[in-house]
Amino acid sequence: MQNLILASSSPRRKELLENLRLSFTISSSEVDESFDPALSPEDIVMDLAERKAQVIFKENPSSFVIGSDTIVVADGQVLGKPIDEKDAIGMLKVLSGRKHEVYTGVSILSPNGTARFYERTEVWFWELTDEEIKSYVQSGEPLDKAGAYGIQQLGSMLVKKINGDYFAVVGLPSARTYRELKRLGYQLS
Numbered sequence: 531m532q533n534l535i536l537a538s539s540s541p542r543r544k545e546l547l548e549n550l551r552l553s554f555t556i557s558s559s560e561v562d563e564s565f566d567p568a569l570s571p572e573d574i575v576m577d578l579a580e581r582k583a584q585v586i587f588k589e590n591p592s593s594f595v596i597g598s599d600t601i602v603v604a605d606g607q608v609l610g611k612p613i614d615e616k617d618a619i620g621m622l623k624v625l626s627g628r629k630h631e632v633y634t635g636v637s638i639l640s641p642n643g644t645a646r647f648y649e650r651t652e653v654w655f656w657e658l659t660d661e662e663i664k665s666y667v668q669s670g671e672p673l674d675k676a677g678a679y680g681i682q683q684l685g686s687m688l689v690k691k692i693n694g695d696y697f698a699v700v701g702l703p704s705a706r707t708y709r710e711l712k713r714l715g716y717q718l719s
């Protein structure tokens with residue numbers, strides 16, 4: 531019996547994997563999420579996704595383990611999760627009225643080999659007033675999310691259009707993940 535483990539504490543990633551009707555368990559551990567800002571965005575998300583998957587794979591070498599990481603990049607500036615409300619306000623001001631990119635890296639480790647890939651999605655925000663930013667931050671939604679917004683919830687009101695994989699913005703490029711699991715020989719029901 532093949533075992534699938536999602537190496538993540540993100541409720542969004544859990545939901546996206548559940549959509550694929552796969553049975554899996556969740557096991558996440560504290561991974562140091564600091565990164566070298568000189569790295570390219572794709573290297574940052576791939577490196578972090580790999581670190582998250584490695585920790586769990588080391589303990590479960592006969593399982594298929596999925597690690598993932600998401601960052602927002604605006605004009606070369608990397609935005610992770612805000613540290614507090616003030617930081618969230620600053621990030622949303624940067625994103626207001628312009629385009630940014632969301633990078634999500636995925637690392638799948640398994641006894642049959644590995645799959646590593648990332649998705650880059652372009653997102654355009656409406657111009658936001660200070661009042662709109664303040665009230666959105668007060669909703670509490672931005673604090674555990676890269677770039678200080680969640681496209682799938684109240685943050686949907688900030689978004690004008692996107693180009694690329696919507697699900698990668700939410701935290702996991704699910705279709706590609708499904709395909710890579712299949713390629714690695716994971717038995718999909």
Ligand SMILES: Cc1cn([C@H]2C[C@H](O)[C@@H](COP(=O)(O)OP(=O)(O)OP(=O)(O)O)O2)c(=O)[nH]c1=O
Pocket residue numbers: 537538539540541542543558563582598599600601602611632674675676677679680681682685699700701
């Ligand atoms: C841009 C964006 C990010 N996010 C979330 C996805 C991720 O959960 C989070 C980015 O932080 P991550 O560090 O990628 O993930 P995490 O800390 O939540 O979970 P783990 O490391 O245990 O896997 O931001 C949204 O939910 N919606 C969005 O629109």
